[in-house]
Amino acid sequence: MRADARKNYDQLLAVARQVIAEEGAEASLRDIARRAGVGLGTLYRHFPTREALLDALLRNGFDALARRAAELEAREDQGAALATWLREAVAMTHDYRGAIALMVAAIGDENSALHGSCTGLRAAGTRLLHRAQAAGAARADMDGNDLFALISALAWLADQPPLVPRADHLFDIITGAILTRQ
Known part of the structure; x- marks a missing residue:
């Protein structure tokens, strides 16, 4: 270029x-x-296309978040690693207001410019979830689709003005429901 x-x-x-x-x-x-x-x-x-622009924007963030997941996999406390990554994923998703619906749709649409980035990110998060499950730190009845639905929901909540003051509290409630008590 x-x-x-x-x-x-x-x-x-x-x-x-x-x-x-x-x-x-x-x-x-x-x-x-x-x-x-x-x-x-x-x-x-x-x-x-608009989608191509969003893909270029999101790809850097998604790639960084996928690398971050790989770093967190090395932690001894897999539950804490999952919670840390989940918080970072929600924050990054929230930064791209209005892109949640596009990201969710792209996961199921192999022709979408966003598909590769979204599925790569989901795979990284799913690996963290599986590691936490294998360590007994996360509930076993979840999968990567559930995790990403929760990320989308938490990012959406953080964008609703009346709920912004409660966003951290709601994050803690959701994280508490995902992680098992040991």
Whole structure:
């Protein structure tokens, strides 16, 4: 990629991250291009669809979260590792307001630009869940789909103004329901 094209690409991603955090996943692509100081055609050359832009934004976060899961697998306390990762996953999901429905849909749609990123992240979380289950630290009747449904629900709750003050408390309740007492 040429240097000027790389600069435009990076600028579009930085601005899109900010705009989506402010306005949600349905933010105006025209506004993103304008705020990035490029034309709409430049945005579409780099990201032909909204989903392609979201994929580029989410891929970095998902990859970092998958690496974080691998780091946490080395912890002795697998229940604490799962809870730490779950909190980080909820926070990252919340940062991309409005993308939850797209992420959930992408897991089941192999043609989605987001499919690979979403399934990779789900696999990393599922490995943490399985390790916690094998250690007797997490309930055995859950699977990765349940875990990701809870991540989506907790991220949604944290985006509801009347519930924001209770988000940490609700997270603790859900985590308490997942982790077993030893």
